[in-house]
Amino acid sequence: MSESKGVIGLGTLLKIGNGASEETFAAIAEVKDIDGPALTREFAEFTHQQSTGGYREYKPTFKDSGNITFKCNFLPDDVTQGFATTGLLKDYENGTLRHFQIAFPDTGATKASFSAYVANIKPTAPIAGPLEIDLSLRVTGPVVWS
Secondary structure (H helix, E strand, O other): OOOOOOOOOOOEEEEOOOOOOOOEEEEEEEEEEOOOOEEEEEEOOOOOOOHHHHHEEEEEEEEEEEEEEEEEEEOOOOOOOOOOOOOOHHHHHOOEEEEEEOOOOOOOOEEEEEEEEEEEEEEEEEOOOOEEEEEEEEEEEEEEOO
């Protein structure tokens, strides 16, 4: 039996760009689970009277990079989360398109780079737990893997 080559997700970073002409990226503070990007493709139907065996026929059309959803320990005063000039809450209010990166902890240092808007923000304040914030980024355009 061979040993799995799977990689633990611990150490994955979700980074936000500063928008400068020589852009630098900062890790968003205290990100927990990250879900996405959810890559999908649309299809147009081309079924016709002579379609083989009565099966529907499709051809690919548009691709969609979907959403990135994630949860953080909520730090309202942090520059990557709060209402500071580069914070996610500020970007939501202003409808700012921002560049992001997901840096995976694999040996090849895989990176997903994309542009996105902050689409959803939901803070939670449980009586017996940490302040948290659930966020969703709406990706626009392609996700570039490197």
